Amino acid sequence: MPKTNMTAAAASDDEAMLGVFERLALDAGREVMRVFHAGCAVDTKSDSTPVTEADRESEKIILAGLRAAYPDIPCVAEEEVAAGVATPDLDDAFLLIDPLDGTKEFVNRRTDFTVNIALVRHGVPEIGVVFAPCTGRFFSGRPGRAE
Template sequence: MSALSPADAAIDDHALLVLMERAAIDAGRAIMEIYAGDFDVALKGDNSPVTHADKAAEAIILTALREATPDIPVVAEEEVSEGRTPGHLGRRFYLVDPLDGTREFVGRNGDFTVNIALIDHGVPILGVVHAPARGMLFSGGPDGAREAAVDAEGRFGPYRQIIARDCPARMVAVASRSHRTAETDDYLAGFDIAECVSVGSSLKFCLVARGEADIYPRFGRTMEWDTAAGDAVLRAAGGGAWTTEGQLLLYGKREQPDDCDFANPSFIACGRWVPAQS
């Protein structure tokens, strides 16, 4: 595959999105091979779990991105956990979470995803979320958001356009399966919520993007690689992720006075409406 310079990538974001989709699907196949058997679970320095699937998937993604676009830096979860972070990000960079929802992977409930996003001036402009156990691919880019079914061989069917919906009188909320907090429940108590669905990984963003849910509040720690791809899909579908101060979530945050590099503040992801400041 021939390399694309940053200038080429800026012109041909469609080709970049296809590259990211293919990398995510290939990583998903490797994950499912490990998922089908026995695997060991280790703990990283922050006590979060990591498996061979995380590392195998990241290696596949990094090879694909760096071979095709060597001049675009990559911030990848497992590399960062090992102390390897690009010194200078520049205007554009990738954020990669090779296995978002490792707890779901270990628990074998299927709610895990492969996340790849391209950031431009702090904004997630391209994003791919692949849920290999569910056989689904979600992506967002210059032509909007779309989804497709993916089979076990990595073949995917026709794209279907997805659009976030306007805020209804009674909303459907989504919340983290593994990290739901009392603060989340308190926040949702201020809305007329018809149903609250617990889902793992960045699938929460995708449910809002496809108009099946309306709001996803997240209080507490997340990292940029956890959210960027899902946020890109949601923005392409007409929604977005907002801080509790009412600002769109930005990416590439470093030297933060109160947190580590690439850590997110609390946020509210929603459909085609803007949440009030909390």
């Protein structure tokens, strides 16, 4: 395949991955907002930070989708790591998930929290999405594009 076609194929793959991330972040964000409006108990992780049903449910949604779409790329997810799930061999690429960034804000009923998903290659985040469920705003990036 000529180099230009390879570059186009890589860009297409990146765009498709970004689409998956956006869909999963939106689905997870809906669940976060459901819990936000319903209220929930707050537990404390071993590092003394809060964790809620919204964190856990958001992570389940994201992990199920990512593992179905990208079974060969290991996932590092905040609540799994906090629960003692062993971090997989990260090799050259892995998916990084923070299912509810800003749990303290969420618990205190402030609206500045996000759902974050990224692909990290060789230690550098290359494709990612940040979704703010309270405002419905997406921030995303991939090689050559940031929005």
